[in-house]
Amino acid sequence: MTAPPLTEYVTLVSNDAFEFKVLRSAAVLAGTIKKALDPSSNFKEGATNRVTFHNINGVILEKVCEYLYYNQKHEESKDVPDFDLPPELCLELIVAADYLGV
Amino acid sequence: MREFVDPANNISAQEIRDSYRQRLDHAAAQGAAEAVENGEAAAEATQNEDEEGVQAESSAMAAERSRKRKRNTEEAVAKIKKGKEAKKKATKKKKRGSDEEDDSDYEAVMDMYKKAKPLPGQLENCELCSKRFTVTPYSKAGPDGGLLCTPCGKEMAKEAKANEKAAKPAVRRGRRKIESNRLDGLSGRGAKSLVQLCIEKLAKHAEDIDEFGELPESIMNRLSEIFSKKRAMNPTSVKLFLRPEMDTVAVHEAAYLETEDYDQIFAVVPNLQKLVLRNACQFKDVNMDYMIEKAINLQHIQLQGANLVSNDKWIDLFIARGEDLKSLKLEWLDAAFNDQVVEALVEFCPNLERLKLERCRLLGIETIEALTRSKNLQHLTLQLSKDVPMERLVNLIGHIGANLRTLCLQEFLDRENDPTDDILQAIHDTCRHLSKFRFTENNECSDAGYVALFSDWANPPLKHIDLQSNRDVDNANPDGPEDFPIGLASEGFKALMAHSGSKLEYLNIKSCRHISHKTFAEVFDGTKQYPNLQELDMSFCPVVDTQIVAAVFRSCPKIKKVVTFGCFEVADVVVPRGMTLIGAPKAQDAIEQYGEMVMDFQKELMKEMEKAGRVAPVMA
Known part of the structure; x- marks a missing residue:
């Protein structure tokens, strides 16, 4: 069985069924997502290009996606402008960030 | 928490000495010049020159000046010329262009022929609004040299202030923050990690947080550190960090905590194994009692500045919990904790593996004696304020040196006896398992001693070496005795790198200023490799120059941080990517330089990394 070609976009799904289609190049900045999508690790996620997070809700996942793009954009630049974080999300976000490895 | 680097120390002793000599010569x-010329004329001239520069001084002064000038203008001109000559002879330092000098002379003369400014009490038309007003000593000078009425004067002052304010912050604020981040070790490239961002945000809103919930331990730790750094650890916020299931409580800045808060720690966290309290000013005997009673699993204690605990209470602690204690780190104790307490410590804590006693003021020789009986110690850090005869220290190493993994002896001097290298010899002869060695601020041991230590040492290569400030201290002879170098000098440094270069990760040779340029060039020749070296501090080694720093980058593939405060020969280094150079004194715009260039020797490494997949920017 040959592996399907890698798609440009992947789908991240939150536990309350919000779906986010993000660039693969941005998504793999998160270690956990990268491992899940890596075809060589033979996960279902790798085949379907779709990762479901049972412990992250839509609001948080949206912020995470936002961050992934922000990170990708500023990858090479110096003195990056600060990422805007609503303080009330911080605690949940920090757990998600730790889990995702970003 | 990072160590602080103080750019204010960015001065070389050499330079200070040079400028001092220069001033003496001057x-x-x-003095000679003034003896020849008329001294009075010179003084008068300086005064006149000063006056010419200050435009906006009070009108009273101006009036007085002009009156004087009317009286004997010509005399003054003659004096100025005379004075100028005298001054020119005396101060060769201020080499201004001759044109400029002539101009200023001319201006000074012209100034005298100007219309006299009105005296206080007279009437004058305002330069801006042309209104008539009475001149007072407080009348301000206008842009063209005339006087202003009070409202216009106020307006002017306001504008000047506003301009001053507007000019400053735009450039500074951003830069300060950036520099501070850099010195904190945050990389300048790419975005910060999301975890890092969240932690910073949380610390900013410390007082609004009700509880942390189920945060992973590592993040809790990091948060606690950041809270401490921001001095946000107070009786309310510290409770956020207390959870019953934890086994470690670390409050790195406990100065705001009150006596009851310490009890709270032991009440909430029954299984406490490791306790870290720094600046624990209000930690008292009663807390100690409560800790002895509640924290029955305690194995590791680190207390800094707990000066309200009495000698007896320390002894009580060791009697009650001594059997279980594995590590004890105490710093900044000066009200209590004396030699007897250390004796009790050695007596009742037979299983102690790690001991750190820094800046405990009451400790002396008897502490060293007592420690000889502490046979299970593996990590020992000592910094005493009292002088200890070297033979006692040698004796201590002889007794417990064989087991030690870490040995840190800071500022041990023996001012009474003749300096010897016995201590280094003792370390050479007994220590077999050291991986971290710190021996600092010593001006007694000789270069030969260090050579002997690192030559044929049965100890495997060390990972962490700190030999800062081992040099001769003699202001009259800054280079030290030539034939018998004192401190870690050329040969000692060579021997060190030959012995430990292969495994060395951290090296501090700050202020070891007798190491020669030739030696540096030999050790870091660009081909010899030090594969594990990550951090190198060569501050205040005056011979270190651009060439050596460049060679360090080539010789140490893993190096992340090179510190060169006070190395005035370092300029315009091209810093390779991923490496950081801190403290290059001639880099006016940045204390720290980040590598942008990808060097040839890095390209292969990059290829490998690319093969492994893109690596997201990692935060320290």
Whole structure:
């Protein structure tokens, strides 16, 4: 069985069924997502290009996606402008960030 | 928490000495010149020159000046010329262009022929609004040199202030923050990690947080550190960090905590194994009692500045919990904790593996004696304020040196006896398992001693070496005795790198200023490799120059941080990517330089990394 070609976009799904289609190049900045999508690790996620997070809700996942793009954009630049974080999300976000490895 | 680097120390002793000499010479020259010329004229001239520069001084002064000038203008001109000559002879330092000098002379003369400014009490038309007003000593000078009425004067002052304010912050604020981040070790490239961002945000809103919930331990730790750094650890916020299931409580800045808060720690966290409290000013005997009673699993204690605990209470602690204690780190104790307490410590804590006693003021020789009986110690850090005869220290190493993994002896001097290298010899002869060695601020041991230590040492290569400030201290002879170098000098440094270079990760040779340029060039020749070296501090080694720093980058593939405060020969280094150079004194715009260039020797490494997949920017 040959592996399907890698798609440009992947789908991240939150536990309350919000779906986010993000660039693969941005998504793999998160270690956990990268491992899940890596075809060589033979996960279902790798085949379907779709990762479901049972412990992250839509609001948080949206912020995470936002961050992934922000990170990708500023990858090479110096003195990056600060990422805007609503303080009330911080605690949940920090757990998600730790889990995702970003 | 990072160590602080103080750019204010960015001065080389050499430079200070040079400028001092220069000033001496000047003073001598000046004295001679003044003896020839008329000293009074010179003084008068300086005064006149000063006056010419200050435009906006009070009108009273101006009026007085002009009156004087009317009286004997010509005399003054003659004096100025005379004075100028005298001054020119005396101070060769201020080499201004001759044109400029002539101009200023001319201006000074012209100034005298100007219309006299009105005296206080007279009437004058305002330069801006042309209104008539009475001149007072407080009347301000206008842009063209005339006087202003009070409202216009106020307006002017306001504008000047506003301009001053507007000019400053735009450039500074951003830069300060950036520099501070850099010195904190945050990489300048790419975005910060999301975890890092969240932690910073949380610390900013410390007082609004009700509880942390189920945060992973590592993040809790990091948060606690950041809270401490921001001094946000107070009786309310510390409770956020207390959870019953934890086994470690670390409050790195406990100065705001009150006596009851310490009890709270032991009440909430029954299984406490490791306790870290720094600046624990209000930690008292009663807390100690409560800790002895509640924290029955305690194995690791680190207390800094707990000066309200009495000697007896320390002894109580060791009697009650001594059997279980594995590590004890105490710093900044000066009200209590004396030699007897250390004796009790050695007596009742037979299983102690790690001991750190820094800046405990009451400790002396008897502490060293007592420690000889502490046979299970593996990590020992000592910094005593009292002088200890070297033979006692040698004796201590002889007794417990064989087991030690870490040995840190800071500022041990023996001012009474003749300096010897016995201590280094003892370390050479007994220590077999050291991986971290710190021996600092010593001006007694000789270079030969260090050579002997690192030559044929049965100890495997060390990972962490700190030999800062081992040099001769003699202001009259800054280079030290030539034939018998004192401190870690050329040969010692060579021997060190030959012995430990292969495994060395951290090296501090700050202020070891007798190491020669030739030696540096030999050790870091660009081909010899030090594969594990990550951090190198060569501050205040005056011979270190651009070439050596460049060679360090080539010789140490893993190096992340090179510190060169006070190395005045370092300029315009091209810093390779991923490496950081801190403290290059001639880099006016940045204390720290980040590598942008990808060097040839890095390209292969990059290829490998690319093969492994893109690596997201990692935060320290």
